[in-house]
Amino acid sequence: MADNGQRAMEALLARHGFHFSKSKGQNFLIDREIPYRIAEASGADTTNGVLEIGPGIGALSCELCRRANKVVAVELDTTLLPILDETMAAFDNFSVVSADVLKLDLPALVRERFAGLTPIVCANLPYNITTPVLTALIEADCFESLTVLIQREVAQRLCAKPGTAAYGAFSVFMQYHTDPELCFEVSNRSFIPMPKVTSAVLRATVRQTPPVSVADEAFFFRVVYAAFALRRKTLVNSLTTAFGALGKEKLTELVVSCGLDAGIRGERLGLEEFARLSDALQAAEARS
Ligand code: SAM
Numbered sequence: 712m713a714d715n716g717q718r719a720m721e722a723l724l725a726r727h728g729f730h731f732s733k734s735k736g737q738n739f740l741i742d743r744e745i746p747y748r749i750a751e752a753s754g755a756d757t758t759n760g761v762l763e764i765g766p767g768i769g770a771l772s773c774e775l776c777r778r779a780n781k782v783v784a785v786e787l788d789t790t791l792l793p794i795l796d797e798t799m800a801a802f803d804n805f806s807v808v809s810a811d812v813l814k815l816d817l818p819a820l821v822r823e824r825f826a827g828l829t830p831i832v833c834a835n836l837p838y839n840i841t842t843p844v845l846t847a848l849i850e851a852d853c854f855e856s857l858t859v860l861i862q863r864e865v866a867q868r869l870c871a872k873p874g875t876a877a878y879g880a881f882s883v884f885m886q887y888h889t890d891p892e893l894c895f896e897v898s899n900r901s902f903i904p905m906p907k908v909t910s911a912v913l914r915a916t917v918r919q920t921p922p923v924s925v926a927d928e929a930f931f932f933r934v935v936y937a938a939f940a941l942r943r944k945t946l947v948n949s950l951t952t953a954f955g956a957l958g959k960e961k962l963t964e965l966v967v968s969c970g971l972d973a974g975i976r977g978e979r980l981g982l983e984e985f986a987r988l989s990d991a992l993q994a995a996e997a998r999s
Pocket of ligand 1 (some may be wrong): 735736737738739740741757764765766768769770771772785786787788791810811812813834835836837838840
């Protein structure tokens with residue numbers, strides 16, 4: 712399967728004089744089964760407007776166009792546009808925005824292109840910008856779900872549970888805003904050029920309301936990022952760097968008042984514990 716796909720793709724790319732760019736994270740899917748499975752995992756149907764990031768030569772775009780009402784794909788590399796004109800010619804529900812996704816006003820794009828549709832994201836992401844792209848997609852606050860092919864290790868981090876080595880500040884960010892689920896793994900042999908790492912498809916359903924309530928979301932994430940800033944230190948020591956004005960004694964008192972062990976590490980706290988700690992810290996800061 713991958714052999715046929717690879718030969719056809721190589722011939723197409725050669726005809727257009729295309730060269731892969733490492734800095735643009737260009738690893739194209741050659742195993743036709745994978746785009747099919749990613750599009751299925753996204754749940755895209757005729758009620759959806761799908762935002763695809765980095766269509767490449769359209770391997771996933773075709774599968775999305777077969778299911779969704781409309782597919783808008785953002786592509787940074789202008790040398791791919793004539794290739795997409797050819798590969799996507801059969802689909803009148805496909806269009807390309809020639810731009811850097813990180814510089815786009817995503818809510819405006821969604822308003823303009825997806826009126827009356829439920830916007831979702833489905834993409835084989837350029838791995839070098841996974842974190843800023845996911846952050847931007849979540850902060851855009853206009854997508855129902857995000858289905859993305861990313862490095863397996865990153866997907867595991869996003870789904871990681873408290874107390875595990877993979878759990879970090881971005882796991883908390885992701886799990887606060889979405890319900891992430893690792894759908895399936897993808898071998899590096901499914902791409903050209905072949906990446907060094909194994910990949911995985913992650914489907915994150917964006918939450919309508921967060922799973923915990925906090926007095927101040929920005930403050931909550933200040934606490935989360937401070938708690939993970941010094942991974943080998945205790946929570947109290949980590950917090951001292953960001954909330955030092957309260958003093959170590961007061962910080963220890965606050966941690967204990969939240970029902971936590973004075974010597975606990977930040978990586979053991981779940982969303983509930985972070986929420987409790989954030990509200991207690993904010994109240995203490997306001998009093999001091
Ligand atoms: N979807 C194709 C596939 O699955 O075969 C290609 C995926 S490839 C991993 C990533 C794609 O994202 C490339 O087409 C690359 O040019 C594009 N890209 C990289 N950085 C981008 C950015 N900042 N904004 C939009 N597209 C970008």
